[in-house]
Amino acid sequence: MDIALIGPSGxxxxxxxxxxxxxFDLLHxxxxxxxxxNLQDLTALGIxxxxxxxxxxxxxxxxxxAMIEACLRKADPEKGILxxxxxxxxxxxxxxxxxxxxxxxxxxxxxYLDVSDQELERRLPGRIICRQCxxxxxxxxxxxxxxPYHICQxxxxxxxxxxxxxxxxxxxxxxYRKVAPVVAHYRNLGKLTVIDGDDDLxxxxxxxxxxxxxVERQEVHAVRPIETQYIQALKDLTPAHPPKQAVYPSLxxxxxGGPGSGKGTQAEQLxxxxxxxxxxxxxxxxxNLxxxxxxxxxxxxxxxxxxxxxxHITEAIVRERLxxxxxxxxxxxxxFPRTISQAKALTEIMTAMQRRLTGVLYIKVPxxxxxxxxxxxxxxxxxxxxxxxxxxxxxxxxxCDICGGELYQRDDDNPATVRQRxxxxxxxxxxxxxxxxxxxxLVEIDGQGKVSEVAERAIAAVQKLSxxxxxxxxxxx
Numbered sequence: 001m002d003i004a005l006i007g008p009s010g011x012x013x014x015x016x017x018x019x020x021x022x023x024f025d026l027l028h029x030x031x032x033x034x035x036x037x038n039l040q041d042l043t044a045l046g047i048x049x050x051x052x053x054x055x056x057x058x059x060x061x062x063x064x065x066a067m068i069e070a071c072l073r074k075a076d077p078e079k080g081i082l083x084x085x086x087x088x089x090x091x092x093x094x095x096x097x098x099x100x101x102x103x104x105x106x107x108x109x110x111x112y113l114d115v116s117d118q119e120l121e122r123r124l125p126g127r128i129i130c131r132q133c134x135x136x137x138x139x140x141x142x143x144x145x146x147x148p149y150h151i152c153q154x155x156x157x158x159x160x161x162x163x164x165x166x167x168x169x170x171x172x173x174x175x176y177r178k179v180a181p182v183v184a185h186y187r188n189l190g191k192l193t194v195i196d197g198d199d200d201l202x203x204x205x206x207x208x209x210x211x212x213x214x215v216e217r218q219e220v221h222a223v224r225p226i227e228t229q230y231i232q233a234l235k236d237l238t239p240a241h242p243p244k245q246a247v248y249p250s251l252x253x254x255x256x257g258g259p260g261s262g263k264g265t266q267a268e269q270l271x272x273x274x275x276x277x278x279x280x281x282x283x284x285x286x287x288n289l290x291x292x293x294x295x296x297x298x299x300x301x302x303x304x305x306x307x308x309x310x311x312h313i314t315e316a317i318v319r320e321r322l323x324x325x326x327x328x329x330x331x332x333x334x335x336f337p338r339t340i341s342q343a344k345a346l347t348e349i350m351t352a353m354q355r356r357l358t359g360v361l362y363i364k365v366p367x368x369x370x371x372x373x374x375x376x377x378x379x380x381x382x383x384x385x386x387x388x389x390x391x392x393x394x395x396x397x398x399x400c401d402i403c404g405g406e407l408y409q410r411d412d413d414n415p416a417t418v419r420q421r422x423x424x425x426x427x428x429x430x431x432x433x434x435x436x437x438x439x440x441x442l443v444e445i446d447g448q449g450k451v452s453e454v455a456e457r458a459i460a461a462v463q464k465l466s467x468x469x470x471x472x473x474x475x476x477x
Contacts, residue, residue: 004107005082006085007113009120009175025079030086045070051410083096090340091431124168129159135147193221252330254359255267262454266451270455270458271332282335285299315342340428361445361461381408383403445461
């Protein structure tokens with residue numbers, strides 16, 4: 001019996017998980033706990049993740065996926081699993097469905113713990129977390145009594161810096177944007193059960209127990225579409241401006257491409273040719289950490305606790321950068337969005353700025369070519385400049401041309417890992433293609449050939465897009 005318990009932050013999942021695991025003898029699998037354990041135990045995957053974090057980079061999804069797969073492969077096939085807060089994106093749902101099927105298992109039910117926004121706002125001020133083991137508690141509903149891991153006495157309890165009503169509202173919006181398609185996915189499979197989480201603690205606990213007993217009896221109370229319509233409504237999606245209604249017409253370009261496609265290189269070429277800022281989200285993240293901005297410090301608190309940086313921080317970093325004066329005539333955005341939720345967030349950001357994306361360029365390269373490229377990739381340990389043993393070698397072997405730093409190959413730049421990364425890229429990116437095609441923004445660029453040849457194709461495509469802008473703005477490019 002494999003079950004997922006999902007719901008917004010503050011719904012009380014952590015409060016109920018312990019009792020459910022004990023009552024039904026289930027293996028508790030929390031991606032957050034799993035990530036921290038891999039970091040602390042210095043597993044091969046933990047070391048890879050730590051290297052990303054030490055370089056000021058976000059840990060790729062495929063690393064976390066591999067951690068989950070490794071855990072499930074070790075799990076007793078006769079013992080059920082309770083997934084805690086996972087999956088909450090369509091990508092995660094498809095990944096989990098495929099992985100469980102490969103292991104001869106399946107997700108028997110997804111329980112959505114439904115709590116109203118008003119109740120979540122009421123609960124938020126009392127939420128506290130153990131800095132040592134990351135177990136959540138609540139001053140009123142779930143006060144600290146004993147550490148479930150027996151490693152502390154309550155001396156490490158603290159309230160998160162972003163547990164404020166304003167940030168909570170943003171987090172909720174992002175959560176609903178992500179989870180609505182997941183709810184629809186499992187509802188259509190007849191596996192979704194919704195529990196009213198607004199009730200008192202004992203009633204919610206009993207309702208969860210009864211729901212899981214129903215799963216044991218193969219009597220899942222599948223909800224009807226009408227019962228989850230409100231979750232779809234809570235997404236509060238902001239539509240993109242129609243082309244002629246954007247108040248500030250500007251040459252705003254997004255680059256998509258698989259790892260090793262050269263989109264960073266092409267972004268630089270486009271930036272120079274059109275005199276537009278190249279905004280790479282990886283650089284943005286590192287800059288905020290280095291300069292110790294408010295957002296950088298907030299991101300660092302998550303990294304220091306061995307946690308993944310949540311989307312609301314990433315989106316805020318992008319939002320702040322796009323609001324700078326140098327983007328007024330346009331920008332080349334590289335590395336964001338990566339997911340359909342982030343794409344919708346970018347639409348919201350652009351609409352708030354009374355602007356609209358001009359185009360989304362997809363640098364298309366066959367997977368086997370990408371494997372070949374990445375297997376020879378080298379990175380400067382100091383400034384992160386990329387090189388390639390065959391296509392872009394440094395002047396001095398092993399040394400960066402720019403800063404003289406040591407060049408190294410990432411642990412995950414080997415053929416097997418690269419193929420897994422590409423699989424993750426395709427899972428996440430295909431919904432983006434559909435999303436941007438519907439907005440008539442997607443342009444495919446053949447990414448094969450010399451850098452200069454690909455650059456010519458990309459520049460020609462952007463030049464053509466610029467002609468679609470109003471006359472007074474297109475003449476600037």
